[in-house]
Amino acid sequence: MHHLIGVFAAWHCVCCPVRIRISLRFYHRGFHALHRLLHLLGRVIQLCERYLSRRSGRLRIFLCCGNHGLDPLCRLFNLLIRRVHHMVRYLWINPHTSVPPAQPYPHLLPQRVHARATMNSFSYTRVHDVATAVREMVGSNGAQFIAGGTNLIDLMKENVARPRRLIDITRLPFHTIEDTADGGLRLGALVTNADTAYHEQVEKRYPLLAKAILAGASAQLRNMATNGGNLLQRTRCYYFYDTATPCNKREPGTGCSALDGFNRMHAILGTSDQCIATHPSDMCVALAALEAVVCVTGKNGDRTIPFADFHRLPGDTPQLDSNLRPDELITAIDLPAKGFAEHYMYLKVRDRQSYAFALVSVATALEMDGDIIQEARLALGGVAHKPWRDREAEALLRGKRATKEHFQQAAERVVRGTQGFGHNTFKIELAKRAVVRAFQQAAAMEPQS
DSSP, X not given: OHHHHHHHHHHHHHHGGGTOOOOOOOOSGGGHHHHHHHHHHHHHHHHHHHHHTTSOHHHHHHHHTOHHHHHHHHHHHHHHHHHHHHHHHTOOOOTTSOOOTTOSOGGGSOOSOOSSOOOOOOEEEEOSSHHHXXXXXXXXXXXXXXXSOTTHHHHHHTTSOOOSEEEEOTTSSOOOEEEOTXXXXXXXXXXXXXXXXXXXXXXXXXXXXXXHHHTSSOHHHHHHOBHHHHHHOOOOOHHHHOTTSOBTTTSTTSOBGGGSSOOTTSOSSSOBTTBOOOOOOSHHHHHHHHTOEEEEEETTEEEEEEHHHHBOOOTTOTTXXXXXXXXXXEEEEEEOSOOOOSSEEEEEEOSSSSSOOOSXXXXXXXXXXXXXXXXXEEEEESSSSSOEEOHHHHHHHTTSBXXXXXXXXXXXXXXXXXXXXXXXXXXXXXXXXXHHHHHHHHHHTOOOO
């Protein structure tokens, strides 16, 4: 009995500090008993913790240090609850059964009767030329392109994205990195993030971009993720992924749970009352600072989009992340000739050193004559629905000496108009300090720390 109490208390000690919030919604009367059982289990854990908090320090240390031994049990318990949640979420209930009055989201419940939930079905095709890819997209309702799939597959597993047709574009001729006529560099949309970061010309001429790419995800993901897909990845907002909660980005018109919820990772710039999600990419922050250009093609032919105009702020249409048309496909990303290879810095502030999204990230680039700033570039990530570029802050530094005081003035300009939502208000001061530090390191070319 004491051993069982110890296991439950240790599980509570390990999981509670990271604020694991398990959202359970039981829609069918047959699951009420299970609901009460889990509630009772939670009460037992609380009582055990209260009892053990009065025990000797040695016992408490033993319980709290048992992470490795109890980790499989914790994961198993969370998996069980997750499976129950999804099973109940997608059960088709009898239309004569009334929805309980306490049910907060009755519109999420299907209204037809099926014997059991089924796997999401979709068709798959692989294309070998651009014309066929565009034709397949135009002629298919609910189709999506897929290449590396590092984000789309996750969204499909979570039932956030449910495409009816997947169009595999990995055989299209966008796998090269080439020089452009104006002295820049063209990154093929299907070149992987890893191949881009380690490409000789990127490392030499655009080290800011290489550093930003390597600061994101993990080595395994960078080996699969493509440049085009990186631009189109969706937000990592908790509520966007939790299909049991309202989210205007996932289901327009249902509301934004993050506004009054747990919003530590959310935006402080460019927000609206419809959405406060952030764009998760590191690569895009560097591309914004470098003033890259996105090349796309669609049924109306080819066109280019300046990077500053590619992504969107949420406004009244938070479900739209970019200005890419539904039938269009990214073919390449063009980098300008100026790469700021001498004075640059990508600073990423996050909860852990690797495989974590940014609380605040800053890409800075300087062109200097001695200690005088000739040109400055500044872009922030983790603070808005798109990579945030502030040209007025950049203009404040032009012709000035590279001093901390001048960098602080630019930082104050960047955070003017910010708005915190409780849990993320700390980001305002964090952003200011990160901007100053990134500019100082870029001017002195100190390594990121």
